[in-house]
Amino acid sequence: MATPGAAGAPDETWTIAQIADEFGVTHRAVRHYEDLGLISPRREGTRRIYRRRDRTRLALILRGRRLGFPLEEIRTIIDLYDLPRGKRSQLEYVLTQIDERRADLEQRRADLEAAIAELEAWEVSCRRDLEALG
Amino acid sequence: MATPGAAGAPDETWTIAQIADEFGVTHRAVRHYEDLGLISPRREGTRRIYRRRDRTRLALILRGRRLGFPLEEIRTIIDLYDLPRGKRSQLEYVLTQIDERRADLEQRRADLEAAIAELEAWEVSCRRDLEALG
DNA sequence: AGTCTGCTTTACGTTAACGTAAACGTCAAG
DNA sequence: CTTGACGTTTACGTTAACGTAAAGCAGACT
Missing domain, CATH: 1.20.5 (Single alpha-helices involved in coiled-coils or other helix-helix interfaces)
Known part of the structure; x- marks a missing residue:
């Protein structure tokens, strides 16, 4: 949908604007989560490239945030997953x-x-x- | 217990240190909640006097806080009670x-x-x- | 009288979670 | 080639929820 390849391909990628939009947060927030080490998208040159794994993490982050957890704590939790x-x-x-x-x-x-x-x-x-x- | 009168009397009162201690928060936090209008204890001269109603409110505040609500929102909620x-x-x-x-x-x-x-x-x-x- | 303990106000400091500009790179379209 | 649209870093600003002195009053103890 966003990149060449069959829909639902496992190597689908998104830009920062796309995921920010989709998850209803700002690019600033997404970059902030990256600064704190909650997500670490690949780079294509200088541009951030988000993959399925990053989306999963972002979803976890937002749920944690809705539950009122501090981002640092959220980081330790999702880090446990990996x-x-x-x-x-x-x-x-x-x-x-x-x-x-x-x-x-x-x-x-x-x-x-x-x-x-x-x-x-x-x-x-x-x-x-x-x-x-x- | 804290003031003259039978234990469990409806006009029991407490000092700021007593309720802060009992609820496990600092005096500063309690006064902060007052600044935001979440509680409004009576005064005895300059000293704050907390009554049962204030304790109830404090309990609600802390539960709201544990649930991750901002204090301003908590205020509007408990104000609804009154x-x-x-x-x-x-x-x-x-x-x-x-x-x-x-x-x-x-x-x-x-x-x-x-x-x-x-x-x-x-x-x-x-x-x-x-x-x-x- | 002096000192302690507990309470008071005033006010600046701090942390978290971003917001908001500033200043610049880059690629496709006009 | 210049104009946008989109992206980047750097850095200061902001709000919430208190923390932390600083400085002073007031009653009890010594």
């Missing part, structure tokens, strides 16, 4: 990291559920008051 | 606000579930690799 997991010690390290992350996420989930439940109870009470008014 | 909900128009306004908030929270929940599911799948794959190593 860690060589051949040796036992590395696997065990990844597992402990996963546990930490999950504990964090579970805490967030608890907060979320509480907030949602509160909102719903509130809504019910509002609707009841409304009906009482005719 | 809105007079006598008239129909006010009730309807609150209901629309509740809907907006809930849509936001549902989005976050989706992100959260996705992240957790991903982590779990990853963990399974790691454990499988570990077993393969003996």
Whole structure:
């Protein structure tokens, strides 16, 4: 679509404007993520070339951001994905990291559920008051 | 406990150090929330006096913060709690606000579930690799 | 009286996550 | 060949959410 070759080819590439547009962020933001080492697109001369792997990472970054994680923390998380997991010690390290992350996420989930439940109870009470008014 | 009167009395009060300590934040943070209008403790002379209502608000603030909401947004939310909900128009306004908030929270929940599911799948794959190593 | 502890205001400093110009390269179209 | 459209680096600006002095009051202890 963006480059020659069959649609959906595994070596499809995009420019910075294309992915920024597609993900709804600015080029500045994308370059910022690169400065912090969250993505590292290839270069064609001086131009940045984004591939599927970069898109995947960007999606992870944005989700992490929506969840309120600081970019530095997001970096350590997605870096874990690329860690060589051949040796036992590395696997065990990844597992402990996963546990930490999950504990964090579970805490967030608890907060979320509480907030949602509160909102719903509130809504019910509002609707009841409304009906009482005719 | 902190002031004369029976424990659990509805007019119990606390100093800034006490609530800051109890909620695990700094006095500076608490005063910052006040600067932004998120809490407004009574004064005894020049000293701030915190009551149950302030504690409730602080709890809401901190949960909002854990959820990654900006303080300004948190302010508009908890201000809604104190809105007079006598008239129909006010009730309807609150209901629309509740809907907006809930849509936001549902989005976050989706992100959260996705992240957790991903982590779990990853963990399974790691454990499988570990077993393969003996 | 002196000193400590706890609280106060005022105000500048800091970090994160970009925004926003400035100044320049480059390739295809007019 | 000049004009755009798009890309690049460098660097200062901005907002949020506090941190961190600095300097002073007020009641309790010694």
